[in-house]
Amino acid sequence: xxxxxxxxxxxxxxxxxxxxxxxxxxxxxxxxxxxxxxxxxxxxxxxxxxxxxxxxxxxxxxxxxxxxxxxxxxxxxxxxxxxxxxxxxxxxxxxxxxxxxxxxxxxxxxxxxxxxxxxxxxxxxxxxxxxxxxxxxxxxxxxxxxxxxxxxxxxxxxxxxxxxxxxxxxxxxxxxxxxxxxxxxxxxxxxxxxxxxxxxxxxxxxxxxxxxxxxxxxxxxxxxxxxxxxxxxxxxxxxxxxxxxxxxxxxxxxxxxxxxxxxxxxxxxxxxxxxxxxxxxxxxxxxxxxxxxxxxxxxxxxxxxxxxxxxxxxxxxxxxxxxxxxxxxxxxxxxxxxxxxxxxxxxxxxxxxxxxxxxxxxxxxxxxxxxxxxxxxxxxxxxxxxxxxx
Amino acid sequence: xxxxxxxxxxxxxxxxxxxxxxxxxxxxxxxxxxxxxxxxxxxxxxxxxxxxxxxxxxxxxxxxxxxxxxxxxxxxxxxxxxxxxxxxxxxxxxxxxxxxxxxxxxxxxxxxxxxxxxxxxxxxxxxxxxxxxxxxxxxxxxxxxxxxxxxxxxxxxxxxxxxxxxxxxxxxxxxxxxxxxxxxxxxxxxxxxxxxxxxxxxxx
Numbered sequence: 001x002x003x004x005x006x007x008x009x010x011x012x013x014x015x016x017x018x019x020x021x022x023x024x025x026x027x028x029x030x031x032x033x034x035x036x037x038x039x040x041x042x043x044x045x046x047x048x049x050x051x052x053x054x055x056x057x058x059x060x061x062x063x064x065x066x067x068x069x070x071x072x073x074x075x076x077x078x079x080x081x082x083x084x085x086x087x088x089x090x091x092x093x094x095x096x097x098x099x100x101x102x103x104x105x106x107x108x109x110x111x112x113x114x115x116x117x118x119x120x121x122x123x124x125x126x127x128x129x130x131x132x133x134x135x136x137x138x139x140x141x142x143x144x145x146x147x148x149x150x151x152x153x154x155x156x157x158x159x160x161x162x163x164x165x166x167x168x169x170x171x172x173x174x175x176x177x178x179x180x181x182x183x184x185x186x187x188x189x190x191x192x193x194x195x196x197x198x199x200x201x202x203x204x205x206x207x208x209x210x211x212x213x214x215x216x217x218x219x220x221x222x223x224x225x226x227x228x229x230x231x232x233x234x235x236x237x238x239x240x241x242x243x244x245x246x247x248x249x250x251x252x253x254x255x256x257x258x259x260x261x262x263x264x265x266x267x268x269x270x271x272x273x274x275x276x277x278x279x280x281x282x283x284x285x286x287x288x289x290x291x292x293x294x295x296x297x298x299x300x301x302x303x304x305x306x307x308x309x310x311x312x313x314x315x316x317x318x319x320x321x322x323x324x325x326x327x328x329x330x331x332x333x334x335x336x337x338x339x340x341x342x343x344x345x346x347x348x349x350x351x352x353x354x355x356x357x358x359x360x361x362x363x364x365x366x367x368x369x370x371x372x373x374x375x376x377x378x379x380x381x382x383x384x385x386x387x388x389x390x
Numbered sequence: 391x392x393x394x395x396x397x398x399x400x401x402x403x404x405x406x407x408x409x410x411x412x413x414x415x416x417x418x419x420x421x422x423x424x425x426x427x428x429x430x431x432x433x434x435x436x437x438x439x440x441x442x443x444x445x446x447x448x449x450x451x452x453x454x455x456x457x458x459x460x461x462x463x464x465x466x467x468x469x470x471x472x473x474x475x476x477x478x479x480x481x482x483x484x485x486x487x488x489x490x491x492x493x494x495x496x497x498x499x500x501x502x503x504x505x506x507x508x509x510x511x512x513x514x515x516x517x518x519x520x521x522x523x524x525x526x527x528x529x530x531x532x533x534x535x536x537x538x539x540x541x542x543x544x545x546x547x548x549x550x551x552x553x554x555x556x557x558x559x560x561x562x563x564x565x566x567x568x569x570x571x572x573x574x575x576x577x578x579x580x581x582x583x584x585x586x587x588x589x590x591x592x593x594x
Contacts, residue, residue: 320450321457339457340467348435350450351457353443372451380453 016111017075018043033131043111044103048095060102061159061166064291067110070102076282106141107133107290115286128214135298139169160184160363172311180381184322185363187334189299198292201230227285228276240326240359308341319349320377329360400505403589412474418481422449465494473499482506483539496594505589510544510582545582561591
């Protein structure tokens with residue numbers, strides 16, 4: 001069973017369900033690690049129609065465990081797209097009006113070149129032979145896809161968490177190509193505590209004997225236990241203490257009394273185990289290492305002489321930064337420091353803090369205030385860009 | 391930082407001071423009423439700062455560029471002369487350090503516009519004189535212990551603060567209880583006695 005799934009993933013990694021853009025040896029991706037990735041490929045999904053002026057494109061950037069299937073049924077899980085509450089015909093990000101693009105990031109495992117892809121130089125799976133990927137590498141690759149569509153300027157770049165990091169990187173690296181930017185529940189750098197949690201996750205993966213030094217696909221096994229533990233630990237950081245208490249409290253799982261054993265007595269244990277197991281079915285363990293590393297390495301201020309405001313000098317992009325009160329992974333203060341830097345750079349910036357107890361994952365949920373902010377921000381940006389109302 | 395129940399008859403007066411197409415920062419922009427007015431009538435490039443999250447969310451949903459922030463602590467993050475006009479409308483009296491806030495306004499903006507309720511108004515004076523209690527009026531409805539307005543001043547007080555920080559009063563308008571402008575020819579004491587609201591255009 002595990003081997004079948006590994007095979008299915010390998011297929012999705014090289015020959016995904018999504019459309020793929022392949023870049024030959026003549027068009028390498030320059031990586032921050034100082035090497036060229038070539039050849040490489042980007043898997044992506046699009047929704048809606050690009051207008052004649054190519055002015056209505058919205059790039060959606062996915063988070064650590066996300067993928068390009070933002071508004072369609074996910075081919076691996078069979079579940080709805082991860083932001084279908086927000087994106088679709090007549091929705092807040094209206095695909096009758098906007099041309100929405102979502103790519104699988106470089107280093108991912110659903111069709112863009114990543115550790116589960118076949119290394120053309122060896123004919124074997126990359127594994128850890130893939131250079132470490134950064135947020136800027138992901139964005140550079142996305143820019144090559146945007147070039148392919150002939151789009152000079154994206155109407156908006158939108159994303160939460162790691163997706164928000166890509167939004168910031170886009171606005172900083174390609175200021176003229178981003179008309180509006182919506183970084184949500186994110187940071188301009190990964191905090192020490194966040195790096196710490198990621199390290200716990202990586203160590204869990206690498207401690208699994210089935211990880212095999214990263215060469216598990218060739219061995220026909222998967223470090224399922226390690227990856228599940230990594231996901232369980234991470235998942236706690238996506239929620240809030242209040243929400244956990246409200247949802248699970250100390251409730252017992254399908255039993256009347258404590259068992260005096262180490263079975264999942266509590267509902268929260270059972271819930272986390274379920275989160276771990278379902279994640280393993282859809283995500284590549286090495287890709288998890290690469291994604292977490294990319295986030296850890298992100299420090300936009302450090303790339304600009306230690307001054308975050310320098311990352312946005314003379315920007316004309318309109319920004320809307322959003323945070324959530326109960327998010328302790330990317331707390332309001334992290335988001336506010338982005339706002340202060342944008343202020344100092346004289347940028348047009350809105351900042352909304354949403355009152356919710358749903359923690360970091362609130363950005364993926366049906367949050368009316370979030371939707372109100374996104375709707376208002378995009379509406380005024382569309383007016384400023386002269387995009388026709390529907 | 392909009393003040394509960396305070397009338398915003400000063401908004402049009404503020405708008406009259408603003409040159410079309412200016413870069414404007416509205417500190418304490420509330421639900422964005424003034425910014426919207428300025429964008430519509432004066433085609434300004436407008437930004438706002440508002441302390442209440444509800445106000446900010448309303449503004450952003452209206453399509454305004456507004457951030458959640460506190461005039462006392464967040465103005466330091468704005469660069470010098472980043473705006474043509476910085477507006478502090480009905481907010482000065484609710485700041486912890488009005489002098490520091492005023493100096494920041496003059497640093498950030500080429501010009502600052504400040505409007506505030508005048509505590510020297512005859513009604514306020516009369517209330518204190520006759521009742522011996524802190525005034526609670528239609529326009530200032532909060533009792534002393536739960537008012538957000540912790541630094542009331544009179545028009546005369548404000549003028550002397552302007553002197554202290556080296557701000558030049560370029561224009562000033564006082565509005566009486568009916569929202570009518572008080573004649574420019576009137577002396578300061580008259581303004582201070584009959585003006586219920588004051589709006590100042592300052593430059594340093």
